[in-house]
Amino acid sequence: MRRILSVLMENEPGALSRVVGLFSQRGYNIDTLTVAPTEDQTLSRLTMTTHGNDKVIEQITKHLHKLIDVVKVVDLTEGPHIERELMLVKVKANDSQRAEIKRCVDIFRGQIVDVNANAYTLQVVGNSDKLDAFVQAIGGVDILELVRSGVSGLARGEKSLRL
């Protein structure tokens, strides 16, 4: 089962390598990973999606907690939450395709963020399924490049992951 784990950790060199190392060392999977400092410059927030049965996820969570640099861990998928991922796609866009691409981007509430004579760069934000659906929807055009940010997320309501 797919899970989104959110990890608050010390913004120290080496902290990320310990998290990533834990996954490779113990044979766990990382599907997406994103990390950046928070409003408190001493803390980083790392969000990862992983999959595994309940036993595996429980072990992952406990092992993350055990890392000295990790302050808090929460499994966002345990409750209602918001998740977002950003995708940039550079597509071949000749005259005949431009209108169709634009329509498709509008339907997915995306934007065209760069234009030149032969290509568009598209930006779409949403949950991972929506991004997958967008890629399918523009299936007819040539994708030159595609990059996804990995999932970020927060729990809904007042629940928050903080010190």
Place this chain on the structure above:
Amino acid sequence: MELLSGGDIVVRALKDAGVKQIWGYPGGAALHIYDALFQQQDVQHILVRHEQAAVHAADGHSRSTGEVGAVLVTSGPGATNAITGIATAYMDSIPMVVISGQVPRDKIGGDAFQETDMVGISRPIVKHSFLVKDASEIAGIIAKAFYIAGTGRPGPVVVDIPKDVTAPNYRVPYEYPDKIKIRSYQPTTKGHPGQIKRAIKILLAAKRPVIYSGGGVVLGNASSQLTELAKLLNIPVTNTLMGLGAFPGTDRQFLGMLGMHGTYEANAAMHHADVILAVGARFDDRVTNTPSKFCPSAKIIHIDVDPTSISKIVAIDIPIVGPCDAVLQEMLDQIESASAKPDEAAITEWWTQIDEWRDRHGIYTQPRHEPSAGNIIKPQDVIKTLYKVTGGDAYVTSDVGQHQMFAAQYYLFDKPRRWINSGGLGTMGFGLPAAMGVQLAHPDAVVACVTGEGSIQMCIQELSTCSQYGLPVKIINLNNQALGMVRQWQDMQYSSRYSSSLYEDSLPDFVKLAEAYGHVGIRVTHFDELEEKMAECFSLKDRVVFMDINVDRSEHVYPMHIAPNGSMRDMWLSKTERT
């Protein structure tokens, strides 16, 4: 505030962390620190002959005292040589701080001479690690390193210090923190009272209970609470390889070690138990045999300071996360205040069953191996003789292999921290340097290193360190001229094809070798002379004695779990008998 150089700060912080002895080996990147060590008396440095031995020696110090061990090595090969020792300590949760020199900051990443990414290389085998960036950080980091190493589930911590950070010309104010607080690290100090209450209820209702106690009881200084609880409820106790001595080995309630080479009665009792109280044990594959067949009718209570140990291998019914001593004490208190009693009739019946198992196949009710005679010396008899000659009260370190298992089976430890072996990683070469660490920490104690001709050659250079520092360890070499455990498996699983397990007359003359290092060598080839020569060995109190004992090379370690797909009770009892 006093201004000190980085090198001086390292040494001063070690002193303030309570270090009296540090094991190590100098080299370029560590020279400023070594110069600082030279100019003071508080911290003694012991020069080993290989960095692996420095780590094992600090490990032996730690296991025998409970203190955090300390090691100092240089960058590059110094650091990588230390790795096996660090992994050994990590697998057995031994508290230790390893300080490694590093190339100067501006050279890091440039493939400088003797550069290696020590923090990276050691990452999977340390509890935590630090790369020091400035001299002003050293004292705080060393204090944190000792705190992290010694609290919670203990483990090794690496502190990597670039050479220029320790340079004598840069001085910063020295301040060792009074108190350590790390917001992301707060080890549990007590167990959940509700869980403890539930555990007691189940334990008291048990008809066939067993206490399965591991290295965590030794490390957590919970031996007295464990013994008290077992006595109070009259529950049989088995110890893991790492837990030997946590419950007195000569006590009637002790079933012996469990697991792959555990006793029949311990493994059978586990298999048939209805309640297992696991304390500071981690359901290692050398204990459980096939996990899906492990103790089919037991409810399992598991006390461990590390939550990741809970339900890792085997599903746990009542987990209790907390230090073993505090949790067991809380259990004792709750039982006392409730004046709760176990089911005495059922327990008596359980003991009758256990005694029947003991009589049937137990190794302590009668010898299960062939007797020694003439020039056939059985390795088991060597350990029994060692036990007799040392009055069962020696510190015994071991290497890895058959001799380790024989020592674990036949030297009955009545006290914790007396049995010192590499249980988790199984590191050959551990025994001698560990014995040095024990001996230096306990100068008047009797320290024996039970080893084999394979293992001893992995760190034999340390005989020289023993000379330099006057460490009169006694080496009991069970010489069967083969890698015994490898040979045993080759007998059992590879139709006796001894692939690279025989030495083919290439072994050194260990007696002469010992003498070359200035020590005493004693060879034993006949059983009649074993006890007398062993007594002579231990009468030479101030000397290192190397006893080279020719033991029967065809001997196997039994009992032994039948694997794969066996349960706890499925065992080979000899080469031909099985359960």
